[in-house]
Structure formats: structure tokens, C-alpha cells
Amino acid sequence: QVQLVESGGGSVRAGGSLTLSCAASGRTFSAYAMGWFRQAPGKEREVVATISSDSWTTYYTVSVKDRFTVSRDSGENTVSLQMNSLKPEDTAVYYCAAGASTTSLRDGVPTYWGQGTQVTVSS
DSSP states (O other), X not given: OOEEEEEOOEEEETTOOEEEEEEEESTTGGGSEEEEEEEOTTSOOEEEEEEOTTSOOEEEOGGGTTTEEEEEETTTTEEEEEEOXXXXXXXXXXXXXXXXXXXXXXXXXXXXXXXXXXXXXXX
């Protein structure tokens, strides 16, 4: 069992930066691939970024590539999402997720979800 708690959301002007953090409980955190998803009002939830259990493999959706960076600290049981050059279209509730593999995360079938944190980017 893994419990995920996100933090770091908030409101920022376009062009600004935010860092989201996800604290995971459970001794098996290091065995899971981790990911960040987001859901904007009226839209489907989409995968934003994923990172493999060994941190070697990352994936970013095209719209955030070169602006967002996902990282994990298995010693601290945390995964982070550094978001730079934020745009109004990045406004959404962001969710942390854990899955058996980065493939399962990208397929939208994580094993565990966090409760979400709101990110609002104003123009």
C-alpha cells in the first residue's frame, strides 16, 4: 500500500515557476514508477510526466517538454515536478500517481493516486 500526498500548488503569473512535491508512504516506494497527471476543467485527465523506478527513464507530454522536470528521491520517498515558464493552459488540478511501470502510467492505469493540488496560471 502506498499513500501519496501532493503539495506545492498555488497561483502564479504566466512565465512563473512552481514546484510540486509528492510525499509517498510505504516501504515499497522505490519499486514503483511515478508520474504526474493533470485535469483541467471540462477536460480529461492527462499524463504530464513519468519517471521510472530507477530514475533512468523520464517521459514528458509534448506540451510541457523543456519546461517541466520530473525527479524523485527514493531516500526521502518523494517525487517532484519542477514547472517553469508556466502558461495559462497549464492551469489544472495536478495529481501524483504510482504505477507498476511508466508504460502503465502512460496508459492511464496507475495503482495509486494522490488527492490532487490546484495550479492556477494567470495571464
